[in-house]
Amino acid sequence: MNLKINTQITIIGGGIGGLATALALQRRGFRVDVYERAKEIREVGAGVIITANARRALCDLGVDAELEAMSSTIDIFHTCHFATGAILRAVSGEEISRKVGAASLGVYRADLHSVLMASVLAHDPDCLHASHEFVGLEQDETGVMVKFAHGASARSDVVVGADGNASAVRSFLFPDEAPKFAGQVAYRSLIPIALVPDSVRERGSIMSAGPGRYLLCYPLRGGQIMNLIGLVQSGEWEEEGWTTPATHAEFAQTFAGFEPDLIELIHRIPQGELFKWGLRDREPLQNWTVGRVTTLGDAAHPMTPFLGQGACMAIEDGLILARAFAESSTVQEALARYEAVRKPRGTMVQLASREEGLSLQDPSKKRRTAQDRGLMDYDPVTVPV
Numbered sequence: 298m299n300l301k302i303n304t305q306i307t308i309i310g311g312g313i314g315g316l317a318t319a320l321a322l323q324r325r326g327f328r329v330d331v332y333e334r335a336k337e338i339r340e341v342g343a344g345v346i347i348t349a350n351a352r353r354a355l356c357d358l359g360v361d362a363e364l365e366a367m368s369s370t371i372d373i374f375h376t377c378h379f380a381t382g383a384i385l386r387a388v389s390g391e392e393i394s395r396k397v398g399a400a401s402l403g404v405y406r407a408d409l410h411s412v413l414m415a416s417v418l419a420h421d422p423d424c425l426h427a428s429h430e431f432v433g434l435e436q437d438e439t440g441v442m443v444k445f446a447h448g449a450s451a452r453s454d455v456v457v458g459a460d461g462n463a464s465a466v467r468s469f470l471f472p473d474e475a476p477k478f479a480g481q482v483a484y485r486s487l488i489p490i491a492l493v494p495d496s497v498r499e500r501g502s503i504m505s506a507g508p509g510r511y512l513l514c515y516p517l518r519g520g521q522i523m524n525l526i527g528l529v530q531s532g533e534w535e536e537e538g539w540t541t542p543a544t545h546a547e548f549a550q551t552f553a554g555f556e557p558d559l560i561e562l563i564h565r566i567p568q569g570e571l572f573k574w575g576l577r578d579r580e581p582l583q584n585w586t587v588g589r590v591t592t593l594g595d596a597a598h599p600m601t602p603f604l605g606q607g608a609c610m611a612i613e614d615g616l617i618l619a620r621a622f623a624e625s626s627t628v629q630e631a632l633a634r635y636e637a638v639r640k641p642r643g644t645m646v647q648l649a650s651r652e653e654g655l656s657l658q659d660p661s662k663k664r665r666t667a668q669d670r671g672l673m674d675y676d677p678v679t680v681p682v
């Protein structure tokens with residue numbers, strides 16, 4: 298059987314993972330439909346670091362150069378003493394590039410999303426379906442019927458759940474695996490570069506870890522915007538989602554004792570640009586696939602952000618899934634190949650991110666970045682599938 302001619306693939310979720318998967322499949326000749334619950338298919342305005350491992354996949358998808366042109370190359374990554382701001386470690390982009398093949402990019406999420414979406418639509422202008430919230434599915438030996446909240450349904454040969462951290466597809470397949478609060482609250486904001494204190498702007502990218510707390514800032518969009526993230530251990534449950542407003546006072550109070558220029562940066566966040574949310578984590582799954590339905594990205598391996606690899610893993614997953622379909626003669630074979638390649642890596646990075654979160658916020662422990670752990674050496678274009 299020729300899988301390309303015969304296989305119709307449904308992707309649930311039009312986030313970074315869903316669109317990367319759609320594009321990777323389209324470029325290998327597959328027909329895909331992406332169903333997204335939001336009324337409009339777009340990303341929140343926030344930052345994400347894209348490292349060499351995912352950039353190799355983006356090169357394969359034909360979008361890396363365009364993304365690089367609209368992003369910020371991380372020139373030097375500074376690890377600073379949380380209270381004094383003294384530089385403890387400086388790793389240059391050139392050094393990273395020499396060691397792992399490409400520099401890391403500070404990317405505006407909406408830019409990554411729109412570059413992927415434009416390429417997906419160029420392949421098939423009718424394949425994206427907004428306002429389609431997945432609520433359930435039925436599968437038999439020949440296909441899968443997915444059901445949406447407004448009563449519509451769609452039948453296809455395969456379903457890929459790329460619906461994020463609180464995945465409804467995953468909950469449908471594995472009902473006993475509820476997400477749990479990971480004991481960390483995150484703050485996020487974007488600050489126009491003109492408002493950034495000089496000493497912060499000059500250092501560019503700063504990672505500052507104090508007891509139980511962690512601040513990270515890096516530039517986006519050719520240095521026009523500074524992305525600021527704060528993560529703090531907390532016993533208090535916080536809402537999931539990216540859009541709960543936070544106040545300057547609570548953010549600054551939470552990071553009291555950090556270097557004055559970073560506290561000043563917090564106070565300079567424009568009104569309406571500061572949000573918080575409670576991180577969710579899940580235990581690794583035994584399997585990602587049931588019959589003709591599989592999971593991908595945060596739906597398969599939701600991870601805390603301490604290694605900055607969640608989006609990178611979703612992009613890697615998408616390319617490997619498409620390569621597995623291109624090299625298989627049945628749906629079952631393709632999904633088995635995908636899971637065999639991706640589950641060990643997804644689980645490893647998921648657990649390493651959790652471990653890094655705890656040691657990062659304990660100044661007595663040594664940091665082990667994604668680069669230190671060799672995560673950027675992975676090549677999703679050539680790894681055997």
Ligand SMILES: Cc1cc2nc3c(=O)[nH]c(=O)nc-3n(C[C@H](O)[C@H](O)[C@H](O)COP(=O)(O)OP(=O)(O)OC[C@H]3O[C@@H](n4cnc5c(N)ncnc54)[C@H](O)[C@@H]3O)c2cc1C
Nearest residue numbers: 310312313314334346431460461594595605606607608609
């Ligand atoms: C503070 C923070 C910083 C981060 N920094 C980095 C970083 O520097 N580098 C990095 O690689 N990663 C980073 N990440 C992680 C990264 O953002 C995620 O891992 C990545 O977005 C996962 O992509 P995804 O497509 O799997 O899920 P998502 O991006 O969550 O997309 C899921 C999509 O599915 C849709 N959806 C949900 N439910 C349904 C449904 N029932 N029906 C239909 N559609 C549905 C959603 O609306 C959404 O569009 C960070 C995360 C956090 C929290």
